[in-house]
Amino acid sequence: MTIRTRFAPSPTGYLHVGGARTALFSWLYARRHGGTFVLRIEDTDIERSTEEAVNAILEGMTWLGLEYEEGPFYQTHRFERYNEVIDELLESGHAYRCNCTKERLDELRATAEKQGGMRGYDGHCRDKFVDPAKPHVVRFRNPETGVVMFDDQVHGKVAVNNEELDDLIIRRTDGAPTYNLTVVVDDYDMGITHVIRGDDHKRNASRQINIFKALGWKIPHYAHVALIMGDDGAKLSKRHGAVSVMQYKEDGFLPEALLNYLVRLGWSHGDQEIFSVDELTQLFDIEDVNKAASTFNTEKLLWLNQHYIKSSDPAHLAHLLSYHMGNLGIDPSQGPDLIEVVKAQQERARTLVEMAEISAFFYRDFESFDEDAAKKNLRPVAREPLEKMRAALESQDDWSPEALHQLVMDVSESLELKMGKVAQPLRVAVVGRAASPGIDVTLQLVGKAACLRRIDMALDFITQREANA
CATH class of the missing domain: 3.40.50.620 (HUPs)
Structure with a gap:
């Protein structure tokens, strides 16, 4: 017998994570047994069914990678x-x-x-x-x-x-x-x-x-x-957080992380937590699904998402991150290579939204410095290190991370300061806040012109601070 499964949502709203899990189970069961997965749109509720909802379902299926061999079939036809x-x-x-x-x-x-x-x-x-x-x-x-x-x-x-x-x-x-x-x-x-x-x-x-x-x-x-429940024991709904599949995309989750999380809501294979899609198609069996309801835990999903961000191919992440950069009004083609930005930030974000937000400084100047970071690092004592770094950077032709790292070390030695006393004010000047990837990679990705422009802004800030004092 050839296995044939189906996912048959009603197009009266978005694709709910509960529906996505059902689609995933049906898809995996068909894949494991060399079968066929069918998509059927149950749109007989003509008053409530909308084309917008149909598109939301199709978009959600595509984003999750749940490809169907047949369909979509429409009941109204x-x-x-x-x-x-x-x-x-x-x-x-x-x-x-x-x-x-x-x-x-x-x-x-x-x-x-x-x-x-x-x-x-x-x-x-x-x-x-x-x-x-x-x-x-x-x-x-x-x-x-x-x-x-x-x-x-x-x-x-x-x-x-x-x-x-x-x-x-x-x-x-x-x-x-x-x-x-x-x-x-x-x-x-x-x-x-x-x-x-x-x-x-x-x-x-x-x-x-x-x-x-x-x-x-x-x-x-x-x-x-069994249904998916919120952490309060009630049926999962909007009051527990996002329930629409595409909202998870908007919130910066990777489709593979959401799939991995959904399959573990009611199904397990020993103590294993992380599964590739290939592993799932080999291991999943509907008879191993628990009878009891599962509880949705957003923190666990965030943990999984961070794991996938850390371990994913930077080119794949850059493809997904581009959308979120666009949401910030940033054209990632107008600046450093987005793949290189991803490599610099992979260990520093739990979601792609976070990654986009902490990477915006690579592509555009900021309007002001983080108050706490500036108070601690852009003090009058930082003027000389910043002026010497500016002069050294302006005359620097080799803009590789290695050469820039050496330049920071050279300035630190010339001033007889520990490297952090130079690198940290420089970081705040260039980034606008106290946290960023290594100072050498940060300088390299920001670019020479922007680095000099922002150091000038920091020096003006210090001057204004002295005047106010």
């Missing part, structure tokens, strides 16, 4: 097929028309809630003639007795009494098919062998299995993964 199946169910007696009023249904629902019952609809129209030319819905005739049983690949054996399942609507009054019917038809037509989705669909599996049986179609394997 398949209404003719759904109605064909509904007509087949009507003809076989597995479905019937219902014209119960909203008032009657509301009364039934209220009574069921009072009695603590599960079955909301009482089958009033099951054996009643309903004129097809007048407004009506179509309901699936669910078995009234027996048990729906299936082996969930995460939870094991699941059994639901048919008495708990009412005759669900499969076509609305306006002629639109409903979720449980469209999903069954799509999974059958697309040859889906394994349905991997969230725990909140576990009850739907029982309804869908009954529809599969009524149509005489082969039932896929099901795996329902």
Whole structure:
């Protein structure tokens, strides 16, 4: 059997990290078994579905690298097929028309809630003639007795009494098919062998299995993964921080770090924390996913992201960092090689946003010095070291890090000062703050003209400080 999995989001909003994890599990399962991963857009909720949301889903999938072999398929393009199946169910007696009023249904629902019952609809129209030319819905005739049983690949054996399942609507009054019917038809037509989705669909599996049986179609394997919770035990939502996949891009996370983190929410392989995509495709199995819900921990994600920043190829990071430099209004082509900047900053940032922010000084002058750094380092005693460094830098032709390092050492020796007494005021003058990569690399990447210009700014600052004193 060729494994075929699918990811089937509803385009009513952004791609949620919970949905991304489901997509990842489905993608990995197909990859491991040499199967096919299908993307299906379940857009039958026409009022809430938007093109913007579709694009957000596609963009999120692309950013994460979750490539699909087939799709995207859109349910709104398949209404003719759904109605064909509904007509087949009507003809076989597995479905019937219902014209119960909203008032009657509301009364039934209220009574069921009072009695603590599960079955909301009482089958009033099951054996009643309903004129097809007048407004009506179509309901699936669910078995009234027996048990729906299936082996969930995460939870094991699941059994639901048919008495708990009412005759669900499969076509609305306006002629639109409903979720449980469209999903069954799509999974059958697309040859889906394994349905991997969230725990909140576990009850739907029982309804869908009954529809599969009524149509005489082969039932896929099901795996329902537990929801992701916030650190307070509530379902993950915006109040816990970012939940949109693309917000993590905006916040400077690497796609591979987010993938690594998401796969570990409910799945493990011994004590291993870091996995390449190749490793995951070899090791992942849906049957190893935990039944219990997982807790999202942003600090753990930041730790992982920092690991990936430190260990990634600088060219790859530069490609991703360019976007964040642009967000700061910086054109990285107008300045030092971004790959060299990444090499200098790789050990110093947890996110690409942080890396962009601490690297901005390489590309543009700052308006003012960090107050604490200037107070400590741009004092009158720093005037002579800065003036000598300026003169030495202005006459320096070899702008390599090695030559610049030697130049700082030479000035320090000539003034009989420790190197830090020269390098630190120089760093604050050139960078605007007390922290940066090594002074030699910093000078080299900032460039000669900018270094001289900023040292002049620092000397003016010292002059103004003396005047104020």
